[in-house]
Amino acid sequence: MASERPFPPGSYPVVVVGSGPGGLQVSYSLSRLGVEHAVISSDEAPGGMFRRFPLFQRLITWTKPYAPVELGSREYERYDWNSLLGEEPSHRAVMPPLMDGTSYFPSRPEMERGLATFAEVGGVRVRYGCTWKRTRRDEATGEFVLETTDGEYRCRLAVFAVGMTEPWTAPIPGLDRVAHYVGMKAPREYAGKRVFIVGKRNSGFEIADGLLPLARQVILGSPRPARLSVMVHSTAAARARYLQPYEDHVLAGGTLVLDAAIDRVEPIPGGGWRVHAAGTTRPGDLVFDVDEVIAATGFKTPLRDLPDLGVATFFQGGRLPAQTPYWESPSVPGIYFAGSVTQGSIGMKKYGSPSNSAAVHGFRYNARALAGHLARTRFGIQSERPRLEPGGVVEYLLREATVAPELWNQQSYLARTIELDPGRGIVDAGIRPLAAFVDEAGPDAVAVAVETDGDGDIHPAVYVRWEGRVDEHLLPSDQQHDFGGAEHRAQLAAVIGDLLE
Amino acid sequence: MVAAPDEIVDLLAGFVLFADLPRPQLEEVSHSLDEQWFSEGQRVLRQGFTGSGLYFIVDGEVSVEVDRTQRARLGRGEYFGEVSVLLGEPPVADVVALGPLRCLVLAEPEAEGFLKAHPTVMYRMMQAQARRLRTANLFRG
Numbered sequence: 309m310a311s312e313r314p315f316p317p318g319s320y321p322v323v324v325v326g327s328g329p330g331g332l333q334v335s336y337s338l339s340r341l342g343v344e345h346a347v348i349s350s351d352e353a354p355g356g357m358f359r360r361f362p363l364f365q366r367l368i369t370w371t372k373p374y375a376p377v378e379l380g381s382r383e384y385e386r387y388d389w390n391s392l393l394g395e396e397p398s399h400r401a402v403m404p405p406l407m408d409g410t411s412y413f414p415s416r417p418e419m420e421r422g423l424a425t426f427a428e429v430g431g432v433r434v435r436y437g438c439t440w441k442r443t444r445r446d447e448a449t450g451e452f453v454l455e456t457t458d459g460e461y462r463c464r465l466a467v468f469a470v471g472m473t474e475p476w477t478a479p480i481p482g483l484d485r486v487a488h489y490v491g492m493k494a495p496r497e498y499a500g501k502r503v504f505i506v507g508k509r510n511s512g513f514e515i516a517d518g519l520l521p522l523a524r525q526v527i528l529g530s531p532r533p534a535r536l537s538v539m540v541h542s543t544a545a546a547r548a549r550y551l552q553p554y555e556d557h558v559l560a561g562g563t564l565v566l567d568a569a570i571d572r573v574e575p576i577p578g579g580g581w582r583v584h585a586a587g588t589t590r591p592g593d594l595v596f597d598v599d600e601v602i603a604a605t606g607f608k609t610p611l612r613d614l615p616d617l618g619v620a621t622f623f624q625g626g627r628l629p630a631q632t633p634y635w636e637s638p639s640v641p642g643i644y645f646a647g648s649v650t651q652g653s654i655g656m657k658k659y660g661s662p663s664n665s666a667a668v669h670g671f672r673y674n675a676r677a678l679a680g681h682l683a684r685t686r687f688g689i690q691s692e693r694p695r696l697e698p699g700g701v702v703e704y705l706l707r708e709a710t711v712a713p714e715l716w717n718q719q720s721y722l723a724r725t726i727e728l729d730p731g732r733g734i735v736d737a738g739i740r741p742l743a744a745f746v747d748e749a750g751p752d753a754v755a756v757a758v759e760t761d762g763d764g765d766i767h768p769a770v771y772v773r774w775e776g777r778v779d780e781h782l783l784p785s786d787q788q789h790d791f792g793g794a795e796h797r798a799q800l801a802a803v804i805g806d807l808l809e
Numbered sequence: 810m811v812a813a814p815d816e817i818v819d820l821l822a823g824f825v826l827f828a829d830l831p832r833p834q835l836e837e838v839s840h841s842l843d844e845q846w847f848s849e850g851q852r853v854l855r856q857g858f859t860g861s862g863l864y865f866i867v868d869g870e871v872s873v874e875v876d877r878t879q880r881a882r883l884g885r886g887e888y889f890g891e892v893s894v895l896l897g898e899p900p901v902a903d904v905v906a907l908g909p910l911r912c913l914v915l916a917e918p919e920a921e922g923f924l925k926a927h928p929t930v931m932y933r934m935m936q937a938q939a940r941r942l943r944t945a946n947l948f949r950g
Contacts, residue, residue, distance in 0.1 A: 478815075479815050507884075530840065531833065531836040531837040531839070531840045532837050532840035532841050567837065568833070569832070569833040569836035569837065586832070586833035587833065588833045588834055588836065588837035589837070591831075591833065591834075591928070620846065620848075622844055622845075622846035622908060622911055623844050624816075624817070624844065625816060625844075629848040630848065630909075632848065638848035638849075638909075639848075639909075649903055652846075654845050654846075656858075656860075657843075657845070657862075657914075657916075658858075658859065658860030658861075659859075659860040659917055659918050660843065660860075660862060660914070660915075660916020660917065660918060662918060663918075720860070737920075746855065746858075747851065747852050747855075759860070761859070761860060762860070762916075762917060762918030763918075779857060780855075780857060780858045780859065780899075782859065
């Protein structure tokens with residue numbers, strides 16, 4: 309009933325837009341900290357993009373029902389990439405019981421159910437069916453005004469968790485006339501057809517993989533050689549699950565995976581499409597006559613009129629909003645982002661490895677850190693900062709490097725930080741964005757992150773801020789990813805010993 | 810051939826380093842580089858930190874600073890980070906955005922393969938380094 313819908317139009321300290329995993333997590337975490345806010349969503353139920361995608365109904369992020377650590381513990385989050393973060397046992401690890409056990413990649417409906425379950429047990433309230441339409445600034449009060457289908461929402465801070473699911477078509481002549489990933493036909497419609505897929509990232513390979521048992525031939529083309537997650541150590545590259553088309557190509561099974569700049573796509577009179585391309589790693593002109601062309605060229609953030617408000621954007625003409633390390637628009641302070649949009653906050657990106665902020669297992673930690681940041685800096689709500697004994701700091705930091713899910717899932721991006729507080733001694737300053745720690749002024753402090761270098765070597769990295777200067781110290785890797793041994797203890801003690809004294 | 814109206818490709822075509830590359834290879838390069846955005850005062854390269862990259866300035870200006878003393882300013886079309894990437898060592902300077910800054914980035918692990926795959930780019934980079942060396946020698950002499 310409409311009368312039961314929460315958050316009627318009005319004035320709120322914070323308004324969160326979106327009910328996907330990013331919106332749900334930031335709302336949950338704000339509530340736990342006591343920050344009053346409203347959540348609005350154009351959808352009718354929780355789930356965001358997972359109410360519809362992935363197209364072939366199976367995720368590429370895993371949840372391990374049986375893991376080396378106790379299910380539901382904090383350490384378990386590292387093995388469960390799909391549950392949101394709960395502060396109470398019944399709010400944690402909601403995904404494993406909902407999965408049917410046939411795969412450790414949840415199906416899309418299982419994921420949608422998991423998010424709905426989290427919203428229900430975690431008490432996340434959302435005003436569904438309320439669509440954000442326009443945004444303006446009230447110059448007199450400084451408030452943002454969000455015009456929606458239900459009326460106006462006024463707030464000092466707005467958090468947009470609107471996903472990155474709006475189709476983006478590469479500027480190739482004719483490509484706008486073919487189906488984009490989001491609009492492709494039912495897979496059976498491609499039976500017996502020759503299909504050209506523009507794009508060799510995960511969405512392109514997902515389609516190719518799904519069409520292998522149906523299409524007469526699948527051809528994937530884009531200028532750059534395919535990047536494979538197992539080679540470049542990143543979930544941003546093509547995932548192993550989708551690589552069957554690549555093996556088919558390598559073993560000459562009929563599928564083609566080409567490095568080619570697509571020049572134009574033209575309709576063929578009578579049916580089908582002609583794709584004109586030019587080889588890149590192997591120069592030469594290429595022409596393909598195919599039955600279907602699908603643009604798997606990616607997505608952009610539905611920012612509506614935020615750029616008109618001054619929100620800076622980047623990435624191929626504005627597919628993402630620019631963001632500070634704390635996910636705030638640098639050009640319009642007070643506008644924040646959560647969810648997959650936070651991949652626009654680049655972070656350290658050491659060795660070119662992006663964060664996992666495009667996926668739930670990365671951005672759920674961004675959302676919790678953002679909630680803590682807003683509570684601390686905008687509402688004066690201080691989280692508990694436990695005091696640490698000097699003698700226990702080395703062991704504590706190395707344990708964090710070994711088990712902390714934030715550090716493993718957001719490598720080189722989020723860090724465990726401790727500070728030297730003149731009044732209280734050594735305090736745990738929580739999980740913070742590493743880029744903020746190394747670039748912003750602050751008290752003497754230490755941050756520990758987990759990092760993977762260009763050779764795939766995974767190791768702890770320690771950042772020591774002393775008298776305003778931050779230095780990096782890399783600790784050794786360990787074959788079993790256990791950084792608590794004597795060598796690590798000795799090296800870390802040598803690095804931070806003087807500071808702690 | 811009709812060129813794809815891709816902003817990044819057009820930009821790269823105007824960079825001296827990529828002047829010898831035909832259009833399809835420029836498209837490949839544009840897909841190989843990562844676009845990043847920095848706000849004023851943000852550090853792009855960090856002195857002494859591992860895992861950096863080669864940065865091409867698309868829009869904006871940067872300050873090259875050693876121990877917080879400015880040594881140079883670079884602008885649109887110029888690049889930095891190449892010494893660190895070629896030697897596989899951390900940068901010896903901070904590079905700080907002097908205003909909103911948009912860059913294209915080639916990460917360190919990909920630089921060697923990229924330069925070997927595009928020898929004309931490597932040659933142009935060597936010419937730039939030779940000019941810097943000549944200038945340094947003249948200064949010393």
